[in-house]
Amino acid sequence: MSDNLPIAVLGAGPVGLAAAAHLTERGLPFVVLEAGDSPAAAIRAWGHVRLFSPWRFDIDAAAARLLGDAGWVRPDDDRLPTGAELAADYLQPLADLPALKPHLRYGARVVAVTRLGLDRVRTAGRAETPFLLRLDSGEDLLARAVIDATGTWGTPNVLGASGIPAHGExxxxxxxxxxxxxxxxxxxxxxxxxxxxxxxxxxxxxxxxxxxxxxxxxxxxxxxxxxxxxxxxxxxxxxxxxxxxxxxxxxxxxxxxxxxxxxxxxxxxxxxxxxxxxxxxxxxxxxxxxxxxxxxxxxxGFRPDHGIVAELRLDLDPVLGSTRALAPLIDPNEHSCGTVPPHGVDELGHPEPGYYAIGVKSYGRAPTFLLATGYEQARSVVAALAGDWAAARDVQLDLPETGVCNxxxxxxxxxxxxxxxxxx
CATH class of the missing domain: 3.50.50.60 (FAD/NAD(P)-binding domain)
Structure with missing residues (x-):
């Protein structure tokens, strides 16, 4: 039964929509669940900010192919968009493509992800059991896999320097x-x-x-x-x-x-x-x-919220809140944005088969995330879900040595x- 279910993508930001584009190219059924009322809701909140990453770093390859087939005119690769332009000139057209639009649901906030009929303790048959996603409306959805691209924008760090609120905060x-x-x-x-x-x-x-x-x-x-x-x-x-x-x-x-x-x-x-x-x-x-x-x-800064997946089996690094395999590659004490090595499905996997956090959420508290890195994560994870492990593990990423931020x-x-x- 699980193989006939869609793959659930949580979040319609740049990395979530990149995952949707790769799923489309692979012919895999999917649904994108977005809590906001439009794609790139978080980016629109800082739309006045201009990226110093030019367009060539801001566009996913699969998304560009789908948009190009629909007659989309790609922005100048060397131009530097604002957040608002990134949303309006790239992400909105991508979300509106006929291949993607029917699979996007707005105002669909996921409040819990678990396995159908199983809590975190139960092991027998776990890998074959569908995921159950509960929305804040009370609706339950089933999925064969979950790609969590919800980001961290909604969970900022506190002002208190000890990781907890300051007195009186x-x-x-x-x-x-x-x-x-x-x-x-x-x-x-x-x-x-x-x-x-x-x-x-x-x-x-x-x-x-x-x-x-x-x-x-x-x-x-x-x-x-x-x-x-x-x-x-x-x-x-x-x-x-x-x-x-x-x-x-x-x-x-x-x-x-x-x-x-x-x-x-x-x-x-x-x-x-x-x-x-x-x-x-x-x-x-x-x-x-x-x-x-x-x-x-x-x-x-921001921190990830793993609360909605508390009933899944996660292997989180105790310091950063990323996967343990990814943590040493993104440790901000050792790496800047451009020195994080390429990584993909093998570094993003958890003991819970079929669940992957990608994008900025995958980095936990590390502030070294790049859009281009998130796009390669999406490509690798989708290739693995399609059974193409050779492509999934052929992870490549070429970035300026000093990184790309905004x-x-x-x-x-x-x-x-x-x-x-x-x-x-």
Whole structure:
């Protein structure tokens, strides 16, 4: 019975739709379950951000073939899209293809994945038993395999430096912004003329800091403070002029210049311990120092949520939350975006046969994920599900040595893409 069921793809973002494209080419039945009301719902949330990965890194090969057959005009490979353009010019047309559209379900949030009639303890007949997926509507669906491309956008890390919320963090939630707010656009009124604290040392923090510095030049009374746990911001500045991707290098150079000029106040070695609402704002303390601000941007990264698959047998690395086989290949203590080696189905498999997490969720807490890497994951996993193990294990990936991520720094009137956490 299981062989006649569809493969369930969770999430209609870039990697989920890439999996759908490969499933289409392989002639395998599938259904894509997307919690949002359109494809690329998470990407649309940061649509104002410009990628510094050009289009050639942002388009899956199978998706390009299907779109090309339908008359789609491929964007200039060397052009740098915004998140909104990625969604509108590539992902929406892909989702609307007649070969894919009937298999996409929007507003279909999966709340649990298990085996039909079996909990995690039961072993007999497990591999032959269909997966059961429960939606928040109460509907149950059966599938022969599950490709989980739900990402991590909905589960940001907390402000507290110890991995748990800081004291008082829940009480000041009204003052906290999630990563990548549209500072110069739709969210401008919440930042203009206010004291802003950005917490985090990744590229999403850098992106927001540069936008806030520009806003401060335009709006009197806007002040920008940047808090990082590290003793130095060198890792955020990156390779600068030595970066193989000039746009990302420009991001670090411009951020350094703003810090050195005093436009951005940098607090190093600052681990958020306590947040307290006060009459004139929020007091943020690391136990020894305090800063009072009006708004806080939590650019602290994201973590995977494995709650919906709690009844499946997962072999997760205790540090990163990826598979154990993948963890040493993506460890951010050892790798940057471009130094992660190619990997596929063998590194993504769990003791639960037929379940694979791909895309940014597969990386757990490692911030080194790339779209191009996710596309190769999708190709490899689908080839394995089709029984083509030679193709599944022929994993190849050619990336710039320094990686491909995203941001939106501006020099004069020219928008230069950068990185807002690695291309998720």
């Amino acid at each position: 829940s009480g000041v939630a009204a003052y906290v912004e999630s990563a990548l707010p549209d500072v110069l656009g739709r969210d401008r009124d919440r930042f203009a003329g206010r004291r802003i604290l950005v917490v985090g040392a990744g590229h999403s923090a850098a992106n927001t800091l540069l936008s806030l510095a520009e806003l401060a030049e335009q709006e009197p009374g806007t002040t920008v403070t940047w808090a990082i746990r590290a003793a130095s911001p060198a890792r955020t500045y990156g390779g600068e002029t030595a970066d193989a991707l000039p746009a990302r290098g420009a991001l670090g150079s411009r951020l350094r210049a703003h810090v050195e000029s005093g436009a951005i106040t940098l607090l190093t070695g600052f681990s958020v311990e306590r947040l307290t609402a006060a009459a004139d704002g929020v007091v943020v303390s690391d136990g020894a120092r305090e800063v009072t601000v009006d708004r806080i941007v939590a650019a602290t 941001s939106n720094p501006v020099v004069g009137d020219e928008t230069i893409p950068g990185d807002g956490g690695c291309c998720g």
